[in-house]
Amino acid sequence: MLNKQQAEGRYQISVVSLDELVPQDHLVRKIENAIDFSFIYDLVKDRYSLDNGRPSIDPVVLIKMVLIQYLFGIRSMRQTIKEIETNIAYRWFLGYDFTQPIPHFTTFGKNYVRRFQGTDLFEKIFTRILEEACHHGFVDSSVLYIDSTHVKASANKNKYIKQLVQEERKKYQELLEEELNQDRVEHGKKPLPKKTETAWKEVKQSSTDPDSGWFVKNEKEQTFAYSFHAASDQHGFVVSAVVTAANVHDSQAFSDVFEQAVERVGKPDAVAVDAGYKTPYISKCLLDEGIRPVMPYTRPHTKEGLFRKHEYVYDEYFDCYICPAGQVLTYETTTRDGYRMYRSDPGECNHCPFRPQCTESREAVKRVSRHIWADYLDEVEHLRHTEVNKRLYARRKETIERVFADLKEKHGLRWTTLRGLKKVTMQAMLVFACMNLKKLANWLWKLGKGGHNALHFRFTFEYIQDKLPLLPMATREFVCNLKP
Template identity: 50%
Template sequence: MMSKQSMNGRNQFTMLTMDELVPQDHLVRKIDAAIDFSFIYPIVESTYSTLGRPSIDPIILIKLVFIQYLFGIRSMRQTIKEVETNMAYRWFLGLGFTDSVPHFSTFGKNYVRRFAQTTLFEEIFSYILEQAVKAGFVTDETIYMDSTHIKANANKHRFTKEMTYIEAKAFQDELEDEINVQRQKEGKRPFIWGMGSELTDQGLTERKISKADPESGYYVKGEREKQFAYSAHTACDEHGFVLDVVVTPGNIHDSQAAVQLVKKVKREFPEMKLVVADAAYKTPMLTRFFSQIHVRPVLPYTRPKGKKEFLPLKLYVYDEYYDCYLCPGNQELTFSTVNRKGYREYKSNPKKCILCPLLNECTQSENHQKVINRHVWAAYVEEAEHLRHTELNRKLYPRRKETVERVFADAKEKHGMRWTKYHGLEKVARHTMLTFAAMNLKKLATWLWRKAGAFYFFVHIFSEVTQIGIRKLLIPICLQSEESEFLIPFLYYCCSTGFFINP
């Protein structure tokens, strides 16, 4: 039988508390139980005056931002509208039924006038991560590293073309020293860096500069959409907790920001021993850097570059003892010189090559000479390639899709990081850091809630069992159960409270 809903419920009058309207398993309850936001007071205390009218509680301002990022609300204006009608959000902020909600521009004004020159957001990110470390959720031996682009708030068709200086590559000074050392060893004249035509020809390049956001970079990668963007270079652990992030313009290569990112993570987590990354990080500079800091790189196979109709480079075997290459025609390519880009050049004998039946598959040079370039730090890349075949590397590399790639997917689909509403590198970096802080907080709160639920379950189940019986029953379970991550902390809790003391 069809029924009709009465609309009298709109006028219902009842006595209840705000707490009764919030579900017990709501995310805001989990977060409130997981972290005490009072740590914010000493951070921002110096930015407030002792005179004047009372301000809005800074914790409310920060919680408003977390509501926006945790639930993927598109703007602060929309967040305020949600808080006005959502009882769970009001409960989280500590507001009553009739308390007024701050204006949507309040946080923006406070950011400009108070928080812009502070380390508030970095300290919030660090504090949440520290709580996850203390809870035992973060693993610091292996990190997963990658970058993702964030679409800038700029029209890709409105730009100017300007000549800009090329950013110095990582370890450029060390590379230049190494080049000159090897040139002098071979009896050749060392280069004089930063002089002559090198500064004018190679130090400048033409780039597209956005009119709306000049600090963004024109992002070009394969068949993807060309657009102005920023890049978030991110490191996370095997559980998906973001350990640190470096934000750069979208036209900065991954390997350029990797050194800064790894140094920051290594400073906070000295026990880091492995770095898992994709092929973009498989460069001579980075593999040498990993070797210097005693970190094992876990890098993938890289497809050979060059024209398919020619013989692949792997058929040319390098002889380290004689410092030469052997071609498929069994001819030597001897060392010639070290060029300005840091490559040792090995050249064949044209008189022998012209008679070789593989000449057309080997080279198209007019003088019938094959040239192979080998980087002065190529040995580090080769060592990384050897490690790729080990069982450990084969086991760890596929986990990228479960860790850092999943972090990016969640950040873009659930937390609004696919594009940014802000202009400027500083504001986008703040937006990115708060997004990852919210994701860490969500994971931390959920996991702590799950553990607390396990504690309650076991205390409730075994409340009628004698202490001796609990001891005999629980210890074997903790040692054998696959759910030991919940049982062992409960065992520790029982011991610390005297639960196992003999009567």
């Protein structure tokens, strides 16, 4: 028969604890069982007065508030506080009862400015959660997957000024200059003097968020953004993260991301990256360290209708190139960028039947460049064809690309809600910490190492032990080998 729900339940007075209302398999319970947040007190104790002043909001509560925001992909702290006020599980996670007032949404922002700004608190929280995952054996750092994704900045793309900025010096510039000058000397050339003039370039700088960078990629929307560079292990745990302006090339941030990862989880056996990292320096770094580089095929940039570079064969013994017509291209010079230039004989090129497919030079000269570290790139290209590299590269979509997809889809970072590199970095470290924490908590729960599952297993184990004398011999031996 038709039944109508009455509204008396709204006014029913019940005696019940908050703990009874939160489901045993709720994510906040899993997280509470996975890690002890009291370590935060030691990280912030020098930021609080112990003797005087008004009582503060518990720093663990402050951190848990932002963890709730990023764990559940809530867009702002204002909305997070509204959710906490009405969500029983969130109140339980913070340790607040039914009626206890929740801190104002500006509380965390004020504490960040007054206490946490300029500290490494959020990086330490990220590291502590990662250490917990390593302790349980969940992190497999034998292969690292490194990549970056752009996150739109909280800035109007139409409000900007054009500025001349100094070009950033490459981190390996001194090493490159030393080796290219040595190469020039070996070829009978004079070493190049150090650059005295500063190189400048014109860039768009946002009037709203000057730390962001103008992002341009293929046909995608051009806007101000940040680049989130990260490294993950084979299971998708984020092991290091660096935030830069979006106009900083991936290869420039590689060293920082890689060094952080090695410091936290140790040196890997292999590193898988996309085409943006396929440079002579990165190839050299990895191979010199005994690490297997896993890099993809890159399309040649030769103009349509002309011979591709691989059709010019390099003769290592005579240090020259041989063109498709059999002519020898001899060494000409080594440039400041580290490229050896090889030049053809214009007398022979003038009458060559392949000239239209070889060069469009008016002087009938064909030049081919080869980096002084090109041997490392050749080795990378050789490894690309192995079954190991093919298998490892295919896993990028299950690891680092999945990390970035979850970052934007599940944790609310399609665009930043904060401005300035320091604040965005704080936001990034907290989100990546939440992603690791969520994976850690779920895995521990599935393995029965926390909460209701572990309690149920322990009671069952004790019950069976009491009944051991009644069980068959084979069953008794199996039970004795179990560990609760």
